[in-house]
Amino acid sequence: MQDTPGKQGPQDPTTKGPRPPFPQQEQEPPGWSGPLDPPPDHGEDSYRGSGLLRERVAVLTGGDSGIGRAVAIALAREGADVLFTHLPAEAGEARETARWVAEAGRRAIPVPCDIREEEQCRALVERAVAEFGRIDLLVNNAAYQMSQPKGIQDISTEQFDRVMRTNLYGMFWLCKMAVPHMPRGGSIINTTSVQAYKPSPHLLDYAMTKGAIVTFTQGLAQMLVESGIRVNAVAPGPVWTPLIPATLPDTAEFGAQSPMGRPAQPAEMAPSYVFLASEHASFITAGIVNATGGTPLP
Numbered sequence: 001m002q003d004t005p006g007k008q009g010p011q012d013p014t015t016k017g018p019r020p021p022f023p024q025q026e027q028e029p030p031g032w033s034g035p036l037d038p039p040p041d042h043g044e045d046s047y048r049g050s051g052l053l054r055e056r057v058a059v060l061t062g063g064d065s066g067i068g069r070a071v072a073i074a075l076a077r078e079g080a081d082v083l084f085t086h087l088p089a090e091a092g093e094a095r096e097t098a099r100w101v102a103e104a105g106r107r108a109i110p111v112p113c114d115i116r117e118e119e120q121c122r123a124l125v126e127r128a129v130a131e132f133g134r135i136d137l138l139v140n141n142a143a144y145q146m147s148q149p150k151g152i153q154d155i156s157t158e159q160f161d162r163v164m165r166t167n168l169y170g171m172f173w174l175c176k177m178a179v180p181h182m183p184r185g186g187s188i189i190n191t192t193s194v195q196a197y198k199p200s201p202h203l204l205d206y207a208m209t210k211g212a213i214v215t216f217t218q219g220l221a222q223m224l225v226e227s228g229i230r231v232n233a234v235a236p237g238p239v240w241t242p243l244i245p246a247t248l249p250d251t252a253e254f255g256a257q258s259p260m261g262r263p264a265q266p267a268e269m270a271p272s273y274v275f276l277a278s279e280h281a282s283f284i285t286a287g288i289v290n291a292t293g294g295t296p297l298p
Contacts, residue, residue, distance in 0.1 A: 031242025115170030
């Protein structure tokens with residue numbers, strides 16, 4: 001079947017983003033967007049908003065780069081103000097995210113915050129309430145992983161503790177602290193992973209946390225449904241972000257294992273968060289959106 005001349009049809013999803021092999025590359029954690037080859041797409045030139053989240057207040061963790069930056073840009077272009085976290089070392093990346101949010105005409109408030117610390121989580125929520133008076137949307141996106149291909153013996157207690165506190169403790173504290181400031185109609189969106197269902201042995205501790213996030217999301221959704229607050233999660237597959245060369249030993253074939261034969265670009269994740277936050281998803285809670293590039297989830 002041929003395309004009609006002058007008509008722009010849908011794009012083949014298997015070729016929408018770069019396909020491996022990629023240049024082999026390494027970065028020191030937490031990683032940076034600038035050196036990534038190919039450059040990541042956060043939707044800077046492609047995402048078009050339509051007012052789905054007009055005048056909403058969003059709190060987003062890990063908004064400096066990767067999926068977080070793409071979500072921040074999309075939320076802003078849908079009409080939301082965005083207060084987002086970053087680690088102190090990621091201040092430069094955070095400024096770039098804030099610039100894109102401001103260009104969309106919305107308030108951007110980057111906050112250096114280590115969500116492994118309960119008091120920093122508390123201060124973050126207090127800052128959001130002081131700035132905006134409420135929290136309409138909480139997106140728990142920040143995460144940490146570190147590959148250990150040789151086995152469980154190489155997962156140190158220090159690493160295990162960092163993964164647990166970043167991926168689980170921070171999410172738990174922020175949900176607990178934010179809920180009292182969320183109106184009916186509010187939304188919480190957590191970031192789980194295909195790793196929750198198909199764990200890679202070299203990411204054992206990370207995959208463990210992502211499985212816990214699925215359970216937490218589904219349980220919290222039932223707990224909050226009578227309060228009119230929806231709780232859902234997005235389960236990405238491989239996504240091309242600075243975390244990859246900073247935590248994995250082999251980047252050349254990253255994403256080739258997905259049925260689409262490539263990793264997602266961060267911009268391809270953002271619409272799932274927008275949908276779950278919007279009124280279009282008003283009857284969806286305790287849901288897990290499959291954004292894995294074709295890997296089935298149970």
